[in-house]
Amino acid sequence: MLLEKLNWRYAAKKMDPAKVVSEDKVERIVEAARLAPTSSGLQPFEIIVVTNAEVREKIKAIGWNQSPITDGSHLLVFAAWDNYTAERINHMFDLVNEVRGFRNEGWENYRQMLLSAYPQRDPETNFEHAARQAYIAFGLALAQAAFEGVDATPMEGFDPKALDEILGLRERGLRSVTIAPLGYRQVEGDWLVNLQKVRRPRDQFVTEVK
Amino acid sequence: MLLEKLNWRYAAKKMDPAKVVSEDKVERIVEAARLAPTSSGLQPFEIIVVTNAEVREKIKAIGWNQSPITDGSHLLVFAAWDNYTAERINHMFDLVNEVRGFRNEGWENYRQMLLSAYPQRDPETNFEHAARQAYIAFGLALAQAAFEGVDATPMEGFDPKALDEILGLRERGLRSVTIAPLGYRQVEGDWLVNLQKVRRPRDQFVTEVK
Structure with a gap:
């Protein structure tokens, strides 16, 4: 099809x-x-x-x-997005928790991993x-x-x-x-x-x- | 669907x-x-x-x-591709001409435009x-x-x-x-x-x- x-x-x-x-x-x-x-x-x-x-x-x-x-x-x-910021990452993770109605521990660890990795990179890398x-x-x-x-x-x-x-x-x-x-x-x-x-x-x- | x-x-x-x-x-x-x-x-x-x-x-x-x-x-x-080279660009344009059985003037002009633009750019830009x-x-x-x-x-x-x-x-x-x-x-x-x-x-x- x-x-x-x-x-x-x-x-x-x-x-x-x-x-x-x-x-x-x-x-x-x-x-x-x-x-x-x-x-x-x-x-x-x-x-x-x-x-x-x-x-x-x-x-x-x-x-x-x-x-x-x-x-x-x-x-x-x-x-x-011109960059990945903590605010943008948190917004999506919060939305996921809200829709699913609970916090998954692995998912929360994954959030922390992204927060510690993405916002520190140079904006051009993140934009690409x-x-x-x-x-x-x-x-x-x-x-x-x-x-x-x-x-x-x-x-x-x-x-x-x-x-x-x-x-x-x-x-x-x-x-x-x-x-x-x-x-x-x-x-x-x-x-x-x-x-x-x-x-x-x-x-x-x-x-x-x- | x-x-x-x-x-x-x-x-x-x-x-x-x-x-x-x-x-x-x-x-x-x-x-x-x-x-x-x-x-x-x-x-x-x-x-x-x-x-x-x-x-x-x-x-x-x-x-x-x-x-x-x-x-x-x-x-x-x-x-x-790690880069756009003249050879790679020509290969595709030649294939198009071969499959279609003719050369379109606009298409050939477009080839020249790409050849004059892409291979000169830095490889990282082309890779991205x-x-x-x-x-x-x-x-x-x-x-x-x-x-x-x-x-x-x-x-x-x-x-x-x-x-x-x-x-x-x-x-x-x-x-x-x-x-x-x-x-x-x-x-x-x-x-x-x-x-x-x-x-x-x-x-x-x-x-x-x-």
Whole structure:
């Protein structure tokens, strides 16, 4: 099922500006990202869903003028934590205890281990670690979009600092890492739509150690 | 469909050593990773599938002694390129041209842009970029495992340098980034299996810019 959807999806280069992705589909796409596994369950990133036309025009200008940014109906921005702080770590562990209704000793020891390790590391190392987690969720959001029949174009071609400014992310301790417009492919005008998907053959991609 | 599977999955802490994941399931899990979208389609990572018992014992020893590494039947190792080189970039662009049977001018211009940008950057920056792409595929492999009814435990708790040595990855221009044993949960002995999955509520995770 998933493989079929992954074969269907591609990075749409031209979206139909007349078509709008329904809110329930967007919600499920975001939900796939929210359910993604992350290191220690910390979910060290957030998603900004931009529909505002003016804001998306600004983002397009710092995003190589890629048309899906404004021709799609929604733009997902994945923004990772700029650092792991004690407050952020404690917030998640407290939430886990609250939801589960008890404190697990091993889990509390694990909290102390993280508190003694992460906040002392340099922020850039922590940001890179957080960014990687965001990419797990990014992949799952793209997969869910395919299940919804929605086109999503994964994009790294933008100026992250400029995007952070447009969305006021740094003040919130966040840094943009990757984006994806959601919309519907416009077959006319998309050079990529009918081209074959290319992946390295299995023998160049997988090694077995038996 | 995907959301249901993501709700089913969890990071199994104890796997049943008597149960073996069938090869066709492993193939489809790897295939999901192979189909993952990556920046410029470069697929800057490989997967090593380890079944060898002795090798997995060694990996367990440098992986915090986490039992699923040896109790599962397969261990997936995601290893990212240590750098972007002209040779690697050209290899993928040549493959695309070969599969599609023609040269697209825009695509060739894009190749030149990458060649003028990536190989000159410092290797660490390129490795981090490649690692992020591996995480997209990692997420999709975990999702496919869930579709197969297979447990997969995402793990970053290992010594990457030691793992690189065990598998001889550096000589191949690769660096391990994340691993996942595949197997079947053993309900007895797994402290996590019956605990509620916890994720930050939507309002702490998503912002809308309307």
